[in-house]
Amino acid sequence: MLCQISKPSVSKMEHVDWDDLRILVAIARGGTMRAAATACDLSAPTLSRRLTELERKLGEPLVDRVPSGCTMTAFGARVLAWAEQMEDLAHKIERAADVNGGAAAHGTVRINAVEWPSYILLKLLGSFQDRLPGLAIEVLTSRRPYSLARREADIALWSECPEEGDLYVRRIGRIRFGLFGSRDYYLRHKAAIAKKEWDKLSFVGYDDRQPDHPAMQWLKTLPGAPAPSLRSSYGMGVFDGVLGGSGLGVLAQLAGDTTSDLVCVEKHIKALDQDVWMVLHPALRDSERIRTVANLIAEIFR
Structure with a gap:
């Protein structure tokens, strides 16, 4: 008697792109499609289409769209938690590559600063330009602290010492x-x-x-x-x-x-008098790119 041996079934779930999962993270953090689109540098219709496509690939809704904003479905909340873990691992890999990328200081350094430290940096950095060959500086002025863990900035200059988080903190000066x-x-x-x-x-x-x-x-x-x-x-x-x-x-x-x-x-x-606190992610302290700029900032505010 001949027996027919069935082949193991092959999953038909389509490949999920990490960039699409980043959209889900942005929606959760922004609370609205418009805010998420801005964070992702996409138009709102494009972001909406990509979310719909992601939901189609996964086979279940991820987000409830309501007039007041967006909320995660139960399934969406589970996927979001995994996506945030993926994001954290990606940032760890990027920071490790930054530290091990060689001795030369090159690339872009993003500095998040509250208003007056930002003004002082922009006013005085030009006179130190010859000490920053191969480096570009972005000064991100905001009252809202950027996330160093999510690599929204590399260095932060805050007027208050952060009390939480795994961060390297140093008071570098005082503004009068x-x-x-x-x-x-x-x-x-x-x-x-x-x-x-x-x-x-x-x-x-x-x-x-x-x-x-x-x-x-x-x-x-x-x-x-x-x-x-x-x-x-x-x-x-x-x-x-x-x-x-x-x-x-x-x-x-x-x-x-x-x-x-x-x-x-x-x-x-x-x-x-306003203290100036320089804040770094500890994993970047050994990056030559970050160390070069951090030392210069400390000199400016000394």
Whole structure:
């Protein structure tokens, strides 16, 4: 009697591209298709099509699309956890390659910095350009800390010491602040400034969404000083307003000292001193590319 031996079945599941799984991670982190598309540098329709194709390959929905955003399905949450593990392994491989890539410092170094450290870097890095042959610098200015673990940046300059995470942290300096006015404004109000008749002067400050900003709290200590007549949501807006002659404003000392068009009327407001913390992923400390730039940054803020 002849027996027919059946061949083992072959899975018909199609190959899943890692780049498509990255889309799922971006959707989970961004919360919306539009935010994920921006993070992935894709158009929203393209991202939506790729997600639909990924769901077709896996045979189950991964994301519930609702008007308020996107949420993971139960299956999507499981796939997301695996995708994040894959992402973490990929970053570990990249960091290992960075450290073992040879002695020469070359490539791009991305520095995430809060506003004033970012301004100071951009202002002073040019004078050190001859010490960075083969290196390109990207300065990513943001109030939101970028993730070093996910390689959103290589080096971070924060105003507060991070309390969590496996990170190498070093305080490299301190930014001092003063009260500045444009030279023209100073000459027009020289007498009132000399007598500290703050009620006769105008000020530039931060908008109403930041009432607890240290600079705004300090301005309130000036007897009779009116609320700022020109407000901005960010420090460089204050800088531009002061430079444009709209009144007195609190600026980083170094920023104010870099132009002769500004006059400092109150030097070193000690209450506003801001520490600068340099943060690295520990796996990159031995990278010549990172070490070269990190040492230079420490020198700038020393």
